[in-house]
Amino acid sequence: MNKKIGFILALVVIAFLVMGTASAGLFDFLGGGSNNSARVNNDNNTFIVGFDAEFPPYGYKNGSEYVGFDLDLAQEVCKRNNWTLVKQPIDWDAKDAELNSGSIDCIWNGFTINGREKSYTWSEPYIDNKQVVVVKADSNIKSLSDLKGKIVETQKDSSALHALQGDNKTLGESFGKLQEVADYNTGFMDLESGACDAVAIDIGVAEHNIHSRNSTTKFVILNDTISSEKYGVGFKLGNTQLRDQVQKTLDEMFADGTVAKIAANYTNDGVPGSLVRK
Amino acid sequence: MMLGSMVSLLMEGMITSIEIFLLTLLFSLPLGLLIAFGRMSKFTPLRLIMKVYISIMRGTPLMLQLIVVFFGPYYIFGTTLSPDYRFIAVIIAFSMNYAAYFAEIYRGGIEAIPKGQYEAAQVLGYSKIQTFFIIILPQVFRIIIPSVTNEVITLVKDTSLSFVIAIPEMFTVAKQIAAAESSIAALIVAGVFYYVFNVLVAFVMARLEKRYDYLN
Numbered sequence: 129m130n131k132k133i134g135f136i137l138a139l140v141v142i143a144f145l146v147m148g149t150a151s152a153g154l155f156d157f158l159g160g161g162s163n164n165s166a167r168v169n170n171d172n173n174t175f176i177v178g179f180d181a182e183f184p185p186y187g188y189k190n191g192s193e194y195v196g197f198d199l200d201l202a203q204e205v206c207k208r209n210n211w212t213l214v215k216q217p218i219d220w221d222a223k224d225a226e227l228n229s230g231s232i233d234c235i236w237n238g239f240t241i242n243g244r245e246k247s248y249t250w251s252e253p254y255i256d257n258k259q260v261v262v263v264k265a266d267s268n269i270k271s272l273s274d275l276k277g278k279i280v281e282t283q284k285d286s287s288a289l290h291a292l293q294g295d296n297k298t299l300g301e302s303f304g305k306l307q308e309v310a311d312y313n314t315g316f317m318d319l320e321s322g323a324c325d326a327v328a329i330d331i332g333v334a335e336h337n338i339h340s341r342n343s344t345t346k347f348v349i350l351n352d353t354i355s356s357e358k359y360g361v362g363f364k365l366g367n368t369q370l371r372d373q374v375q376k377t378l379d380e381m382f383a384d385g386t387v388a389k390i391a392a393n394y395t396n397d398g399v400p401g402s403l404v405r406k
Numbered sequence: 407m408m409l410g411s412m413v414s415l416l417m418e419g420m421i422t423s424i425e426i427f428l429l430t431l432l433f434s435l436p437l438g439l440l441i442a443f444g445r446m447s448k449f450t451p452l453r454l455i456m457k458v459y460i461s462i463m464r465g466t467p468l469m470l471q472l473i474v475v476f477f478g479p480y481y482i483f484g485t486t487l488s489p490d491y492r493f494i495a496v497i498i499a500f501s502m503n504y505a506a507y508f509a510e511i512y513r514g515g516i517e518a519i520p521k522g523q524y525e526a527a528q529v530l531g532y533s534k535i536q537t538f539f540i541i542i543l544p545q546v547f548r549i550i551i552p553s554v555t556n557e558v559i560t561l562v563k564d565t566s567l568s569f570v571i572a573i574p575e576m577f578t579v580a581k582q583i584a585a586a587e588s589s590i591a592a593l594i595v596a597g598v599f600y601y602v603f604n605v606l607v608a609f610v611m612a613r614l615e616k617r618y619d620y621l622n
Contacts, residue, residue: 176489181574182585189582192415214489217582218572222473226572229480231487313585340588 174212177202178232181217182311184336185397186238186359197399198236200390201254205377220285227364234370235362238330240287242357243294249367251375253358254387255402258331259288261350262338264319269326272352277304278325281315284308288328291355299354312337319347328354335398358404412583412592419579420599423565426496426575430561433501438508445513456509463506468499469567475499476571496568504561511553515546548618555611559604576600 179187179198187196194215206213218226226232227248238257241250261280263269269278280303282288289308292300300306307324309315315327316337327334331349338347361378363371381387391400444456463471476495479485519542527537566577574582580596 178572181578181582184586188586189415189579190586191411192418216489216572217574217578219570222477222570222572225473225477225481229477229487231480231489231492231572311581311585313588313590316588317590337588340586 173210174214175202175206175209176214176216176231176233177236178216178218178223178226178234179237180220182313183238183333184340185332185394185399187215187217187236196237197391197394197397198238200393201378201381201387202236204381204386204390205374208377208380209373227362230364233363234374238332238359239362240357241360241362242287243290244362247365248362249365249371250363251361251371251378252404253360254378254382254404255332255359255399256356256404257287257359257402258356259291259328259354260331260334261352261354262316262319262327262329262334262347263325263350265346265348267325269350271350272299272354273302275299275326276302279303279305279307279323280326280328281307281309281318281324282328283312283315284310287330287357288354291357292328296354316341316347332394332398332402335396339396409591409595412595415583416576416579416592416595416599419574419576420603422573423562423575423577424603426500426565426568426573427562429497430500430504431558433497434504434508437501437505439512441505441509442512442516445509446516460506460509463503464510468503468564469570471503472496472499472567472570475502492571492573495571496573500561500564500568504557507557508554511550511557512546514553515550516542518549519545544618548615548620551611551615551618555608555615558607558611562604562607563600 177199179194179196181187181189181194183196185196186198187194189195194217199213199215202215203213205211216226216232218232223235224247227235235248238255240257241253261269261272261275269275280292282292289306292303292306309318312327312329312333315324315329318324319327320343329337331353334349338344338349341347361371361374363374378387388400388403391403394400441456441459444452445460447453447456472495475498476487476492479491480487523541524537527541532541565575568575569578576599577596580592583592584590
């Protein structure tokens with residue numbers, strides 16, 4: 129019996145190897161694999177920005193275009209360096225695989241540095257983002273302590289979730305339930321329909337959602353903040369060359385007021401208020 | 407957003423979905439037949455390999471297979487991934503997965519043909535290849551059409567998995583619009599798109615079924 133299992137396992141391994149080799153071989157054949165190491169600098173003058181296209185105001189779909197504060201910044205950086213910008217919407221869960229395999233050059237999308245310091249090569253922070261709580265205007269929740277026993281929703285793998293499970297664990301544990309949803313759009317639908325009592329969310333995303341729903345009277349943001357965090361541009365660990373180039377251009381854009389000007393286009397989303405002061 | 411512009415945006419995504427759908431069928435239907443032959447082969451190692459292949463393809467999530475096919479070349483061999491490879495990887499993964507299902511459907515169809523027909527064909531002087539393609543295969547098609555229809559309809563809906571390697575097909579576009587607009591209208595329109603497309607698929611398959619229904 130054991131012999132049989134071993135034989136089957138061996139076959140499984142062989143099948144996987146054959147599959148892998150076949151797909152890689154086809155890939156080489158199609159001309160994809162010209163060099164055998166991951167690209168660390170963008171030698172071919174295209175700058176591929178990976179972003180989550182469901183994360184307004186930093187990156188989202190407007191008409192047939194991808195727009196957002198971060199993408200506008202990236203566009204300006206590319207313009208000043210004579211690069212061609214490629215906006216690549218990615219599945220957020222696959223961001224590390226995308227970055228490490230070189231299929232994107234950086235993650236630039238309201239990307240939180242705190243807690244991820246050692247996992248990426250970071251630019252300097254450009255946004256100081258707060259994690260806040262959104263409730264219905266007519267609810268009796270006025271402060272964080274009122275959330276005791278309530279159902280609070282947040283996006284999976286989000287900063288608010290990490291804060292509530294880490295540094296602010298006591299607060300997180302006081303909730304009746306901390307529910308993870310796929311995206312904040314669902315969170316707001318649940319809040320509106322009464323399926324949850326509050327949504328823990330980044331302030332910029334909260335402002336955007338409240339304004340785009342024309343519901344400034346329907347929802348309020350609590351004054352208490354859960355935590356605060358910095359946004360930066362994340363590059364593959366060790367890719368300091370590209371990071372330095374982007375950082376240099378960003379510093380110039382901060383110095384000549386371009387960043388503030390771009391941020392002003394996103395006033396309704398609370399972007400100017402959360403810009404890092406330089 | 408106006409319904410018209412939403413529909414035209416979703417239409418762009420739908421073209422990607424339809425491309426995945428058609429290319430997958432183009433490759434997986436013949437590949438499935440080959441795998442079915444391997445699965446029924448008298449040569450034991452080949453039969454076992456195909457059995458394991460089918461078992462892995464049906465036993466692991468398609469989403470995982472997409473990730474393995476796309477990122478595998480980099481993580482196993484250190485190959486640089488080109489942006490064009492995203493779509494190619496989707497087609498490879500979908501075709502390999504669906505071929506496994508089709509193979510079992512073909513096998514079911516082929517094994518449903520009574521042995522007497524092979525013997526009769528032999529007596530009449532048909533070669534083995536002639537027997538299969540002229541006598542057996544047309545009957546197999548008739549038997550398997552309902553099962554194939556099931557798989558094809560599932561495929562239409564499965565195309566939405568391809569965003570895991572960043573191919574923005576229709577449902578992804580719908581989700582992005584929903585996030586930007588803070589409304590679920592786009593998702594409902596996307597649902598209508600899938601439904602209409604599947605009604606179309608079902609209609610075409612029903613016509614095919616009727617055409618092969620020569621026994622009644």
